[in-house]
Amino acid sequence: MGTNCDTSCVAGKFGAGCTQRCNCASGTCDPFTGKCGDGCMTSFSGAFCQVPAVCPIGYYGPLCSLKCHCKDDVSCDSHGACSNGQCALGYTVYKNGSCESCRYSSFGADCNETCNCPEVYCHFEKGCYGKCFVGWLEPTCNTELPVYSGRPIIDETNDTSVIVRWRPWDTDFGDRGDGPVIGYVIFYKKSHDRDWSDRIDSTNVSTQFTVKGLASNTEYELSIAAVRPGIGGQGRPGTIVGFKTRCSCPSALDSPIIFTESPKQMIINWSTPSDDNVTCPLTHFNIFYFEVGSDSRRSHVISDVNTTTLTINNMKTYTQYAVEISSSNKDCEGPKSSTKGFTSEEKAAPPIVAIVDSSPINLHIGTNNLGIFGNIKYFNIRYRQDTTGDSNWISDELPPTRDGSAIWIGHHLTQDKLYNFKVSVENGVGSGKWFEFAVTLKDKGKDTQWSSSFLIVGFVLLSISVFVNIACCRRVKLTSRKLNQRMCISQDIQPKSTNEHIYETTLQNTNDSSNIYMTAIFK
Template sequence: MFGVVMLYVHGASASVYISTTSRGYTSTETGNPFFECYRSHPYLTAAVSNGRYVYLYNEVDPLATPVNPANADPPESVPFTAGDPQVQAYRINLVTAEHRSYGAFYCASSLDGERSVVPTLFLRSDAKFEPTNGRFSKTVNKGDVNVTVDFTEVTPSGTAKYWRFNGTTDMTLTIFSGTIFEGLTVYTIIGEVDTSNGGVYELHLAGERGQARAGLLRLIVRACPAGRYDESSGCTQICPSCYNGGVCHDQTGICICPPGFQGDGCEMACGRNRYGRNCEYRCDYEIPDDSTACSGLQVCVPDPYGCSCTPGYKGLDCTTECDQGEFGASCTETCHCVSGECDGFTGVCTGRSTECEPGWTGTNCQAFTVIYVKTNKGQTNNFVCRLEGGNLISTAEPVVNLYRKFGSGNYTQENIIHNGNGFPQNEKFLFLVFDVKVGELFVCSLSDVNIFFSDTVTGDGEFTQPELPSAPVVIGATNDSVTLMWDAWDASTYIGDPPLIGYRVYYMLNNSREEDQEVRRSDRLAPSETVTGLSPDTAYVFGVAAFRPGPGGQGRRLEVVGTTQCSPPSRGPSSVYVTKGTRPGEIWVSWENPPPNTSNCASGVGGIRIYLTRSDIQSGISKGTADPIENSVDIPFDSYTQTLEPYSQYLIQVVVYNKDSETPRGKGFTQITEEMRKRKNCYCINSKGKLELECL
C-alpha cells in the first residue's frame, strides 16, 4: 500500500474544459514562476479555482498547524483579460522562498455539477532527476502491461534513491522499500496498469527530500483500453482518430487536442503564437504571431492528454526548437514532405515543394489507414493497418488493435489474430481475420502515449472455391497407371467464384494413413488425367478438385477408388510337349505347371491358356481355308487334348494367365493334325453257307 495525501481527486471531465499554462516551471527557486488558468468557449461561465495538487514535502506533517510554507496553498490568483474575444483568466504568481514554488499545482473549473482538474508540475533548476521523456506527464491505457516511470539522474551518484507516489510521507511506505527498485531510476508497474496507478511519481536521493530537488512526473491512466472509451458501458465504444498527438477521452470519446491544434480530430493547426481549445489564446500578447513567443511555455490540458510544449518547441523547459523534419506540440510529429522541410508549428510542407511524399496525405502529410485483401473462404484475411506520418511519443511499441462489428452487434475481436507489430511507426501492423462477412465493419486503432488514430473499412466477404458437380470416374487402367475423367467446372453453372486456374489430382493407397501425393500435370485445365508410376494390382483413392487463385483456393475434393491391373505371372509353363493324337484332327498338349507364388496377382493364377492359329496345307484331302483369327482356350492346370481340323497346320502357344495378363507366348510349336482316312464300303456275303465281310 502507498500512503497518499491529496487535496483533490484528480481527473478531467472533457465537458468542462480548462487549460493550465506555466512559465518558470523548471527553475522555481529563481525569477518569477507562475501558472495561469484559462477557460474556453462554451465553458466561459465555469467557476475557476486553484491549489496544490499533492504534497511533495515530507519534513513536516502537511496537515500540521501552522502549515509549513512549503505545503501551503499558492497565493491568491490575479484576474486579467486575454483571448480573442477577450475573457477573464487567472494568474497565480508563486513565491520562490522556502520551496513554496516547488511541487504540483492545479487549475480547476466547475459548471453544472461537472468539475475538471488540470495539474502542472514545478521543479528547481538544480533538480537531481528529470523525466526521461522530456515531458512532465505520460499517458497510458488501462490494461497496458509493465508500464514504466522513467527518470534520468542529472549527475549520477551512488546515493540511495527513494520513490514516492502522490506525496507519501511515511518512509516505510515508499515504493522502493523492500523491492528491486531500490536505487533504480526506472520504476516498472508489474502486470496490467489501472487507474489506481495514476498520479504523481517522485524520485529523490536519500535524506534530501527536504531540499525540493526531486524529479517529478505525472502518470495518466485512461480508464479504458487503448482505442476504447465509455467506461460506464465497459469501454465498448471505439475511439475516433485523433491526429497531431490528440488523445481520445476515456469517458466521452472526444479528442483532447494537444496545445496548438483544434477540431474534432485535432486536424487543424492554430499557427504560431496560438493555443487554446479554439486557438483563441496567444503565448505572448506583446509579440504578435512571433515564432519565439511560445518559447518556455508549458500548456496542460484536460486528461488524458496532460502537459507538453506548444508547437515548435520541445524539451523539459520548452525552449528547444523543433529539428528539421519535426513539428507539433513538443515536436512529436514527423514531416513527410518532398522537400524534407515543414513548418514546425503546423506541419505544412515548405521549401522547394509543398507536396507530401508518395503515400502520405493531408495538410501536414499524416494518415492512418486500414486495408484488407479479400481471400478465399476458410482462409485468414490480411488486414493491414498503416500509420503514415504520425510520430509516436512512446519509446515502446504502440498499441494497435483491430475490431469487427456486424449489423447491430457490438465491436469484438473474435477470430482476429495480431500477427506482427509495425515498429517504427511508418511500418505495417498485420492482423489475420477469419470469416469476413459482406457488409461487416472493421475498425483499426493505434494508440501511443499521447496519440490515437483509427480507420474503418467495410468487408466484402470471401471468395467461394470452385466445386466439381460430380466425382471423377475411372476409364482405364494398366498395371502401373489409372486414367481418370471428370466433368469440367463451369462458372455459370456450378458453385464457386472464377477464375479457374485448373484441377488438382491426388492419389493415395486405399485405406492408408499415408499422405496423399499430388500429380504434376502438364495441362492443368484438362478434365482428364492418366496417373502413372503406380504399383500393380493395388487399390488407390484418387481425388480431383478445381482451384482458383490464392491460398486456400482449392474447392472440395471428390474421390473415386481405382485399382491397377496385375502384372504378368513371373513364370510360364515349362516342359511343354505337343504331339499328334491317335485320331485325325487330334493334338495332345502337355506341360509342367509353374510354382503357385508366381502369379503376381492377389487372386492367384487363373490357369493355362493355349493359343491355336491354323494355316493352310497345300495338299491333302482335308485341306480347308485357314481361320484368319487365332483361337484360344483357357483350361485348368492339366494336360489337354483338342480335336481340330484334320490334316491342318497349327501354331500352338502355351501361356500362364492371371485375371489381367499373361506370360509371353514365345515362338510356340507347329503341328499338323492327322489326315482323315477314306472310309471303305463293307458288304456281307453268303458263301458256302457262311457269312463273310468284304470291304472294298
C-alpha cells in the first residue's frame, strides 16, 4: 500500500489497498492472497477462509456469493428461497427455487408483464425503452393502440370522389386496443400499389367522409384506422375494402350539321370528341330532335360509335327542327350540343285565296304558315278576261308579309266582266301548284249579289291527294282571320278530266241569302 505501493499491509489485512480482512486462526495471512497458513478462525471456511458459516442477509450459496433477490431484501435459505416467498421486481422462480431475472421478453413483478418490443430493448424490471412493436404506443409500449376491425361501407362513387362511412370503434363489436378514440384516419391507395400512398386525418369522431381527388375509372382500396389521444396514438389500418371510381363524362361534341338531299328528309352529321378519354371509351351517341316550338321530342340511340351520320325520313316539308346530340360511355352521358335547321322545300301546294270584295276585286292570299309552302319568296298572280281568242295572261308578283299572306286589289279591272285567275306560291324550288278560279265582277249598284261588303271565298289546300279523294257533297265552315267573319261553302264536285279537277262551287254569304257561282280549277 502507500503512494508508491511500497508499504506492506498491517497484520490481519490483505489485498488491494489492504481492505480485506484475514479470517485466519493466527490473525495473519498472505498480504496478497489472504491465504491462511495455520487454518481458519471459527465460523469461517474455505481455501482463503472467506466463507462464513452463516451467509449475510441477502446472500446464499457455498461461498455466500449468490444474491437472494428477495422482495424487500429479506434473507433467503442456502438454496436461494426467499423467507417471504416473493422475489424482487424483475425476478421470478423458475426451476431451482431461487429468484432469477425475467426471461423471454417478460418484466415486472414476478415477470408477469410482457414487453411489446424486441427482447434486446426489454428491461427485466421496467420493460421496453423504445422500438415498440407496431400497434403499441411509444416509448413504454404498454398501451395498445386502438384497432378498428369493422368493414367500411362505400355509399357513393363518382369519377373523382367516394363517400365512405363506418361504425364507431367499440370493443363490444370486436375492436381491440385502449381507448378513448378521438378520431379516425382514412387510408386509400390504388389497388395495384403496395403501400398506402394517401391518408386523410379526421380530427373528430364523425363516421362518414368524402374522399376527393381520385382518378376516374380506377380501382382503389380503402381502410380505416382509429386514433387515441397523444403523440403516435393512431392505430394500424383495419379491414380493407375495394371500390372503383366511375368514368368521367365525355366532353361535348361539336354542334351537329343538318342538311337534306330530298324533301321530308333530314341528315344529321357529327364528329367524335377530340379529347375522348381512352380509359372510358364511348358506348353510343344520343340524338334528340323536335320541331321548333313543339314539346314532342323524338330520339335515336346510335350504338356504333364509328357512325357519325343519321338519316331521318318522313319529316315535315320545310320545317325548322332543333337537333341535340350527346355521347355516352358506360357510366355517364356528356353535355348536349345543339343546332337548328330546316328540311328541304318542295313544290308548294296551292295557296289559300279569299275573295273579300268584287268592286274592285279584293283578294286575300295566305298560307297559314304551313311548311308545305316552303320559304315563300312571292305569290304569282295571273289573270285575264274570259273572252274568246284572248290567251294573254297578265302577271303580278306579291311579296308575302311576315305571317305569309298578301293582299291584291284589282282597281283596273272592268266591271261586269268575267275574269280568270291563277294564284301560286313561289319558293326556293320554283312556282308551286296553281289555284285557278273565275269571277264575274259586278257593280254594287246593279246586282244585289255583292251587297255585302265582305264576301269570303276560301279554300285551304294542304295536298292534291286530299281533294282527289273528296267524292261527296260536304259543307265546310271557314273563318277569315283578317275579317273575323264566318262563311259557309257548299261544294258539288264534278271532275271533268283526268288532268284537272273542276269544282262548281256555290258560295253563300252568311249575312244574307244571296248566292254567286264560281268555277275553281286545281291542277
